[in-house]
Amino acid sequence: MIEFKNVSKIYGDGTKAVDDVSFTINEGEFVVLIGTSGSGKTTTMRMINRMIDSTSGEILIDGKNIKDENAVELRRRIGYVIQQTGLMPHMTVYENIVMVPKLLKWDKDKMRETAERLLKRVDMGNEFLDRYPQELSGGQQQRIGVIRALAANQDIILMDEPFGALDPITRDALQELVKHLQEEMGRTVVFVTHDMDEALKLADKIAIMSEGKVIQYDTPDNILAAPANEFVESFLGEDRLQQRSTMQTVDQVMVKTPITVTSDMTLAESIRVMRDRRVDTLFVTDMHHVLQGVVDFEGINKNRKKAETVSEIMSHVYYVKSGTLLSSVADKMLKRGYKNIPVVNEAGKLEGLVTRASLVDIVYDTIWGDDEEVESIPLETTQYQESE
């Protein structure tokens, strides 16, 4: 838990970068500090690991004032990700990942194991360990930047506009990755950005800052539902405020009974299921209905002679958790061309399926659903007009 108590930062020339800020970040929360440049968001974040010392007030981590602690040791306990990645060009990817563990003098095997495990978590193979950062793409570099901040099991991760320099598609993928990692590992993240979409997507709580003050500190839903003042409203923008009325989650539109097979089913049986239910893809689950993967007609057809059961040929499937906003799922379907996206609950159990057809329904609903005129126009009139 991180507590800010009346914290201010006043520079020598009298500028107040942070002005009497108080708020609490609970353990395991993803908190986004957002504001225009000069709002004090970065200063606020950098005070947590004492890259900047506060002028007055106190910051407590788990009840202890951070000023009573050695700054160097404090920083080693807190992960730190910056926009320019800050990867050392003279060190290999491996040396970069284990930088903090090395400072803490971990033994070699443990460092190697940690580096390999984390690299796998961000879908990168061990062959990257011996490469140098400049051989990687921007997205890969920032993946390394992120896992470097996790390598010493830091409970708190500070991120300063980490994805600002990436292209939209890479940024999207990394945002998801970070959110996933954070939820899985239960780390507390303090994330600075000026991108409202990013904040709404990632945050458990958003702190909107302006001129060194926290204007509103609440969950994204609450902020959208009740902006504290005009500044927050203008910061959110008209579009997002209107969207709130149509803020539906996937649960409301998903098909509740997607066609599934269990992983031990044979290919012949699955083809029969496909034919009976008239679908071309089947979701594979285990006995407890936990989603394992997906098989499609083409895949079965190709491997008919080689494989026995569906578990051998099923491929990974992109899924979302129940409660995800529909807008973000729609975005993904359109951008990445998924035909459908399964929805799972916390335990990974398959709950339903969002299909392109469900999106089309929504579009019709939003455009014509409330429009009574359309519904009230009798068919004859339309025909009459056409014939004229």
Place this chain on the structure above:
Amino acid sequence: MLNIEGLDELTQMNTFQQLIYYVQENGAYLWEQFTRHFLISIYGVLFAAIVAIPIGFYIARHSKLADWVVGAANVIQTIPSLAMLSILMLGFGIGVNTVIITVFLYSLLPIVKNTYAGVKNVDNALMDAAKGMGMTRWQQTYKVELPMAISVIMAGLRNALVVAIGVTAIGTFIGAGGLGDIIQRGVNASQGGAIILAGAIPTALMAVAADLVLAWLEKKLDPSSRVRK
């Protein structure tokens, strides 16, 4: 008339043959002066490096001092080497030590300047990351700043060494020895062209070789050239 055996023969030779003859006859002496010359230059540069590299790091962090320090080193650099040698000779007497001190003084500027530039040019984001991850000031210096700046520092050493080899050649005037002695001997002898060459060519070769070796090292140490082994 002196009647030295082989003198007739010697006067018949052209300059190149004389040079070969001189090298054959005085190979050991030549080698001794060569190493002496080299060591004087190296010692001067090395001592300068020991002093100048820390100064470079220091002024990179205290930018206000930088102008003063670089300015002072610049003044030293503008003094002609012969004048400098003579002035120092008044204080330190004749001999090898005075030449080493002269080389030391001339080496300060290129090394300080390059160290300053190298450290100053280390990306701020790297230093921010290094500090933010919990490196101590000293760890930031030797784990990040030094490796990032080392190739620029090497370029400074390279400049310094090439200048040093030239300055050492003049050291003969205050009795320090080195290849300058051989050149001086040739200048004083009538028809000493071959002897001058016997001193001058190794001096030039030494400077070129030092330049090449350090240039290679500089490139090798450049962190931006790092790719997979």
